[in-house]
Amino acid sequence: MENKNILAIIPARGGSKSIPKKNIKEFGGKPLIAYPIELAKSISIINKIVVSTDSEEIASIAKKYGAEVPFIRPAELATDEASTLSVLRHCVSFLEKNENYKPDFIVLLCPTSPFLKKERVIEAINMLNDEGCNSVVSGMRDDGRFWSYNKLRNKYTPFYPKKRINRQYYEPLFREDAAIYFSKYNIIMKKNKLVDDKYVKFVIMDPDEIIDLDTPNDWKNAEEKIKNFLES
Secondary structure (H helix, E strand, O other): OOOOOEEEEEEOOOOOOOOOOHHHOEEOOEEOOHHHHHHHHOOOOOOEEEEEOOOHHHHHHHHHOOOEOOOOOOHHHOOOOOOHHHHHHHHHHHHHHHHOOOOOEEEEEOOOOOOOOHHHHHHHHHHHOOOOOOEEEEEEEEOOOEEEEEOOOOEEEEEEOOOOOOHHHOOOEEEEEEEEEEEEHHHHHOOOOOOOOOOEEEEEOOHHHOOOOOOHHHHHHHHHHHHHHHHO
């Protein structure tokens, strides 16, 4: 991993609707955004940590915990419609133009995954360094059977596997969990893609890592989990 520039980008816009001020809301004794910053800081091979935000308040707190905030994100990239890819591309372009910094790997860390483990991030970065791998996505293996539903016809149809066979005879599916999307520079900046689906690997998460904080109920469940964790 020598001579590799590994950039961690933490997107944190101020306009959360389901949980107001979610990214700086206190969680387990510190603001939520502190978790990905501290995680990135604990991994020595990550040599730059940038928070992309449209909020001066978030920027101030992010700097307090050790992240760089070299810009305030433009309003057009802070809407519900703005894609994660556009946010990453804006950040990388800014750093190239203003700091002459070009990353080899771009590591996306989200405040909404506070239980993501250090070893999982390192595992994913090591995968990304493998020949023939351009992207790494986190997920869970699922050995279940799946059905599709046609609302107009009010009908359920087997989706996977198409025919009912014993479990040992069909391949498992893997479900993204949105905690890790890591890609090489060319995928994001040249191919304009978040993930290269032709040359991608999955890092499998532990069940206790997967809590995505998108709703008040998610937050309530996560608070109980972090409380038990801190008391154990």
